[in-house]
Amino acid sequence: MKYKLGFAAALLAASFLSTTASAKTFVFCSEGSPEGFDPGLYTAGTTFDASAHPVYSRLLEFEPGTTKPVAALAESWKVSEDGKEYTFKLRPGVKFQTTEFFKPTRTLNADDVVFSIDRQINKSNPWNQYIAGASWEYAAGMGFPELIKSIEKVNDLTVKMVLNRPEAPFLANLAMPFASIMSKEYADSLDKAGKKEQLNQMPVGTGPFTFIGYQQDAVIRFQKNADYWGGAPKIDDLVFAITTDAAVRYQKLKAGECHLMPYPNAADVTSMKSNSNLKVMEQEGLNIAYLAYNTTQAPFDKPEVRKALNKAINKKAIVEAVFQGMATPAKNPIPPTMWSYNDKVQDDSYDLEAAKKMLADAGVKNLSMKVWAMPVSRPYMLNARRAAEIIQDDFAKIGVKVEIVSYEWAEYLQRSKAKDRDGAAMLGWTGDNGDPDNFLDTLLGCDAVGGNNRAQWCNKEFDALVKKAKVTSDQAERTKLYEEAQVVFKREAPWATLDHSLSIVPMRKNVTGFVQSPLGDFTFENVDITE
Amino acid sequence: MFGFLLRRLAVLIPTFIGVSIIAFAFIRLLPGDPVALLSGERVMSPERHAQISAQLGLDRPMVVQYLDYLGGVVTGDFGTSIVSKTPILKQFLALFPATVELSLCAIIIAVALGIPAGVIAAIKRGSAVDQSMMGIALVGYSMPIFWWGLLLIILFSGILQWTPVSGRISLMFYFKPVTGFMLIDSLLSAQKGAFSSAVSHLILPSIVLATIPLAVIARQTRSAMLEVLSEDYIRTARAKGLSPFRVVGLHALRNAMIPVITTIGLQIGVMLAGAILTETIFSWPGIGKWMVDSVFRRDYPVIQGGLLLIAAIIMIVNLIVDLLYGLVNPRIRH
Numbered sequence: 037m038k039y040k041l042g043f044a045a046a047l048l049a050a051s052f053l054s055t056t057a058s059a060k061t062f063v064f065c066s067e068g069s070p071e072g073f074d075p076g077l078y079t080a081g082t083t084f085d086a087s088a089h090p091v092y093s094r095l096l097e098f099e100p101g102t103t104k105p106v107a108a109l110a111e112s113w114k115v116s117e118d119g120k121e122y123t124f125k126l127r128p129g130v131k132f133q134t135t136e137f138f139k140p141t142r143t144l145n146a147d148d149v150v151f152s153i154d155r156q157i158n159k160s161n162p163w164n165q166y167i168a169g170a171s172w173e174y175a176a177g178m179g180f181p182e183l184i185k186s187i188e189k190v191n192d193l194t195v196k197m198v199l200n201r202p203e204a205p206f207l208a209n210l211a212m213p214f215a216s217i218m219s220k221e222y223a224d225s226l227d228k229a230g231k232k233e234q235l236n237q238m239p240v241g242t243g244p245f246t247f248i249g250y251q252q253d254a255v256i257r258f259q260k261n262a263d264y265w266g267g268a269p270k271i272d273d274l275v276f277a278i279t280t281d282a283a284v285r286y287q288k289l290k291a292g293e294c295h296l297m298p299y300p301n302a303a304d305v306t307s308m309k310s311n312s313n314l315k316v317m318e319q320e321g322l323n324i325a326y327l328a329y330n331t332t333q334a335p336f337d338k339p340e341v342r343k344a345l346n347k348a349i350n351k352k353a354i355v356e357a358v359f360q361g362m363a364t365p366a367k368n369p370i371p372p373t374m375w376s377y378n379d380k381v382q383d384d385s386y387d388l389e390a391a392k393k394m395l396a397d398a399g400v401k402n403l404s405m406k407v408w409a410m411p412v413s414r415p416y417m418l419n420a421r422r423a424a425e426i427i428q429d430d431f432a433k434i435g436v437k438v439e440i441v442s443y444e445w446a447e448y449l450q451r452s453k454a455k456d457r458d459g460a461a462m463l464g465w466t467g468d469n470g471d472p473d474n475f476l477d478t479l480l481g482c483d484a485v486g487g488n489n490r491a492q493w494c495n496k497e498f499d500a501l502v503k504k505a506k507v508t509s510d511q512a513e514r515t516k517l518y519e520e521a522q523v524v525f526k527r528e529a530p531w532a533t534l535d536h537s538l539s540i541v542p543m544r545k546n547v548t549g550f551v552q553s554p555l556g557d558f559t560f561e562n563v564d565i566t567e
Numbered sequence: 568m569f570g571f572l573l574r575r576l577a578v579l580i581p582t583f584i585g586v587s588i589i590a591f592a593f594i595r596l597l598p599g600d601p602v603a604l605l606s607g608e609r610v611m612s613p614e615r616h617a618q619i620s621a622q623l624g625l626d627r628p629m630v631v632q633y634l635d636y637l638g639g640v641v642t643g644d645f646g647t648s649i650v651s652k653t654p655i656l657k658q659f660l661a662l663f664p665a666t667v668e669l670s671l672c673a674i675i676i677a678v679a680l681g682i683p684a685g686v687i688a689a690i691k692r693g694s695a696v697d698q699s700m701m702g703i704a705l706v707g708y709s710m711p712i713f714w715w716g717l718l719l720i721i722l723f724s725g726i727l728q729w730t731p732v733s734g735r736i737s738l739m740f741y742f743k744p745v746t747g748f749m750l751i752d753s754l755l756s757a758q759k760g761a762f763s764s765a766v767s768h769l770i771l772p773s774i775v776l777a778t779i780p781l782a783v784i785a786r787q788t789r790s791a792m793l794e795v796l797s798e799d800y801i802r803t804a805r806a807k808g809l810s811p812f813r814v815v816g817l818h819a820l821r822n823a824m825i826p827v828i829t830t831i832g833l834q835i836g837v838m839l840a841g842a843i844l845t846e847t848i849f850s851w852p853g854i855g856k857w858m859v860d861s862v863f864r865r866d867y868p869v870i871q872g873g874l875l876l877i878a879a880i881i882m883i884v885n886l887i888v889d890l891l892y893g894l895v896n897p898r899i900r901h
Contacts, residue, residue: 061739071650071651072650072651072652072653077652079605079606165622167652168622168647169619169622169623169649169652170652171605171615171619171622173609176615177606233653237653248741249741249743251744251852252658252661252662252857253856254665254850254852255734255738257741275738277734277850278852279733279850280847281847281848281850283717284720284732284848284849284850287720287724287725288732291724291725291728291731291732293731293732293734293738444597444598444599445599445604445863446598446599446600446601446604446865447598447599447600449604450600450603453610464608465608466608484610487610487612488608488609488610
């Protein structure tokens with residue numbers, strides 16, 4: 037890096053050398069502080085990027101760049117005929133990281149796996165409340181406490197999990213960050229020392245990087261784990277420089293103070309692409325933004341009214357105005373990168389005249405409705421109010437008067453799920469495990485009414501299809517069921533599907549080996565820096 | 568003087584209790600629910616919600632929660648963050664030195680430039696110097712800090728590459744914090760170049776944070792000086808044939824300092840409460856950013872504990888300012 041020597045050069049020169057100092061120090065300008073380092077306790081991607089991905093491994097992990105769960109700490113597994121019994125054979129000789137604060141004396145075994153999962157689902161496990169108020173939100177969200185009947189050690193390298201019902205996405209769920217495998221030996225040593233809470237502050241795992249230290253809200257440091265079971269990383273040090281403002285992250289990237297940054301401002305992307313020191317990777321994100329009608333209330337209980345309104349939404353305008361083109365209009369409730377995406381489904385084309393006529397045919401006149409807009413920017417919808425204004429404008433053209441409402445975020449989430457909520461609520465979803473079930477049943481299933489199913493939509497035909505797919509293990513058959521479910525969804529139109537945003541990752545030109553994850557994770561075990 | 572100190576300390580106790588009630592009540596009046604936020608878009612069942620509220624003690628009557636909280640505070644336990652699950656005092660002590668370091672540097676810049684600027688403007692009242700100085704001060708006072716910070720980063724870090732973009736020290740240096748003050752810790756570390764790196768990282772945020780106080784101090788100094796300069800005793804001093812330097816420097820400035828000290832004290836208080844925007848833009852790990860994040864997450868214990876600690880610090884700063892009055896002006900010695 038060339039720095040001009042200016043007025044304070046003599047004083048400052050030393051500090052600038054830093055950016056070039058250690059060739060194999062990789063700096064990631066992360067977007068926020070991790071909440072803690074025990075992935076089981078949290079649900080935020082920012083936390084997982086700093087804990088689950090560098091420090092820990094899981095029984096299965098998603099193949100880089102895909103949502104396909106592949107063998108990781110589990111070398112192989114068997115599923116019983118009835119789909120309820122999973123037997124995992126663990127990889128032998130996997131070493132836990134040696135740190136300043138813990139020296140492991142044994143390799144990974146079944147006790148570690150049982151400990152890691154059981155503490156999240158079993159209230160009588162002594163580690164269930166090792167921190168007051170530990171709520172194991174993700175495990176609960178994926179239904180683990182009700183799903184898993186038992187988890188037991190068969191021998192040192194074999195673990196058996198018995199489910200209460202067959203569940204096809206179970207293997208994908210085990211690849212999720214919350215199911216990271218911790219060291220029981222480390223936990224026991226903390227327990228003995230009376231420092232249980234340290235498990236959430238100073239992590240030890242079997243992942244590619246060893247945790248060195250965290251300065252709150254500033255820097256997280258990791259070192260490569262030379263013993264990593266997947267092969268030692270190519271970089272020596274991994275540093276997270278926490279930089280919450282996207283414009284500042286971009287300046288740091290430009291100045292060479294970091295190698296890679298997440299979540300750029302949409303407005304900066306063009307300038308990033310034209311910068312000769314940078315390169316930009318992009319991929320359709322595993323997400324959806326939608327507008328959920330309350331299908332239990334007139335006139336939104338009629339599919340023809342919902343379809344008429346859908347025809348009056350100019351998704352292209354929303355994508356342009358809100359994302360500067362860094363998103364694609366959505367037609368299905370799952371993103372195109374997900375298996376079973378039904379590309380044959382025809383979207384309701386933007387046609388104000390047709391919409392007006394359909395409304396008149398349905399006998400709807402002088403309709404006034406509320407459109408709910410989230411108060412916060414989310415990856416799937418950067419500016420909900422702007423999108424709502426575009427919808428308001430278009431609806432006015434077909435004679436529908438829109439009042440835009442918004443609440444504080446937690447309040448919004450709470451109120452928007454109420455069964456008697458009026459109008460249509462904007463919201464979205466980012467996939468957890470790459471399984472269509474995680475969108476279709478989680479957001480539109482009958483049992484999610486009054487909860488995640490903001491359309492309050494319970495369609496027997498749709499529900500039967502997704503429920504059947506959930507207990508079917510053959511993926512080809514599941515694909516068919518989900519494709520059919522998407523046809524039903526489009527016909528019934530409980531939502532206006534708005535967009536799938538692109539995930540954009542700018543980095544320095546000399547960064548190699550970074551693989552973009554469809555799940556939005558940032559992992560660095562394969563990255564390298566070339567000169 | 569000692570009696571005065573005791574009286575002032577006694578007044579602090581009811582103020583402290585008042586602040587604790589307000590901090591406790593206000594955050595709960597805000598819409599939003601920390602338990603619901605734990606799961607984000609993923610919906611939590613009402614039973615789970617109730618269970619977690621009970622675990623966190625949020626289902627108890629407000630009065631019981633408050634008394635429990637106050638009991639903790641008295642014994643030095645400010646509670647534990649709902650989100651990070653770490654003790655609040657520990658977090659505060661880790662972050663506060665960063666805020667103090669930045670605030671002190673900023674106030675030094677503001678005082679060192681603001682007072683002379685105000686004095687010169689007062690002496691040259693009505694001149695082009697006065698008008699341009701006060702014009703600049705007005706611009707500084709009205710500056711949108713976020714924009715100003717980004718502008719300086721783009722110019723000095725981006726284009727000229729004189730200063731680093733953000734952070735407290737180059738990532739090349741790694742040492743365990745001893746005092747939490749990067750300038751001191753970098754010296755203690757004895758690593759070559761660490762101190763100069765820490766200094767270089769302080770420059771832009773200090774300038775940005777100093778901008779508004781600098782303008783306020785300059786304007787306050789100018790008006791106080793103008794008032795004093797028209798006093799009879801100044802005319803007498805001049806008539807006695809004292810040098811203009813002695814008249815301004817000794818007689819006028821000292822008397823003009825009282826409102827200026829008040830202003831400086833208030834500005835320090837404001838800065839210590841967290842320079843939210845400056846901390847955010849320069850990724851400065853201080854308490855302002857910490858508090859704002861906690862408000863968004865409705866992390867009740869952090870907000871109420873943080874507010875209380877900040878209030879305590881502001882009260883102490885105000886007390887020191889009161890004591891300083893006496894040093895500057897013997898007539899109001901207590």
